[in-house]
Amino acid sequence: QKEVEQNSGPLSVPEGAIASLNCTYSDRGSQSFFWYRQYSGKSPELIMSIYSNGDKEDGRFTAQLNKASQYVSLLIRDSQPSDSATYLCAVRGGGFKTIFGAGTRLFVKA
Amino acid sequence: EAGVAQSPRYKIIEKRQSVAFWCNPISGHATLYWYQQILGQGPKLLIQFQNNGVVDDSQLPKDRFSAERLKGVDSTLKIQPAKLEDSAVYLCASSLDGRDQPQHFGDGTRLSIL
Numbered sequence: 001q002k003e004v005e006q007n008s009g010p011l012s013v014p015e016g017a018i019a020s021l022n023c024t025y026s027d028r029g030s031q032s033f034f035w036y037r038q039y040s041g042k043s044p045e046l047i048m049s050i051y052s053n054g055d056k057e058d059g060r061f062t063a064q065l066n067k068a069s070q071y072v073s074l075l076i077r078d079s080q081p082s083d084s085a086t087y088l089c090a091v092r093g094g095g096f097k098t099i100f101g102a103g104t105r106l107f108v109k110a
Numbered sequence: 111e112a113g114v115a116q117s118p119r120y121k122i123i124e125k126r127q128s129v130a131f132w133c134n135p136i137s138g139h140a141t142l143y144w145y146q147q148i149l150g151q152g153p154k155l156l157i158q159f160q161n162n163g164v165v166d167d168s169q170l171p172k173d174r175f176s177a178e179r180l181k182g183v184d185s186t187l188k189i190q191p192a193k194l195e196d197s198a199v200y201l202c203a204s205s206l207d208g209r210d211q212p213q214h215f216g217d218g219t220r221l222s223i224l
Contacts, residue, residue, distance in 0.1 A: 004152075031210070032209075032210050032212075034212050034213075036215075042217075043199075043201055043215040043216060043217050043218045044153065044201070044215050045215070046212050046213070046214060049212045051210065088152055088153075090213075092209075092210075095166075096165070096208050096209055097155065097158070097166055098143075098155065098213065099155075100145075100152035100153045100154070101152050102150070102151050102152045103151075103152055
């Protein structure tokens, strides 16, 4: 059983639309949650961290966390072609080990 | 603030040869991580250091992989002997601590085994 699951995609959205990326995790003791963006051939780049239930907004990005449902999501508003990348969900469990999902490929059509 | 430095960027070797990667974390970051990322997959943790001590090496193939962080700053990861399945990108990351702070990644080393 995978510990951090993401839909591999590709998720295709038109420019200007909202892209919704989802992630579920199995460790109920998880306390820290991260979203990374990874362009092809590049290393992961931190977008957002979230630690408590609810929404956290940063510019066009909103992270949503629901610990009861073991679910974390990332919304990208006003999607741009430059947002086309793989988005990695990372979860730090109760033992402080960070586990990454396989990523969701996002394609924003101009 | 300088980011995580890694070298080399690319390495091509034949199977059964040895290879070493170097990483210098962001200044002041106590926690250093080595990940292996195979194409199409998420990064897989190989080893995590807190200062110069190992916190987690449960997924490190210890018969062929070794890593050290002797002075609690920079680190080396070695593979000896390399196998075809070791072809991957090796990512180094660092964080202020290993608890709540996010990790910041270097550019990685792309390893190809012939």
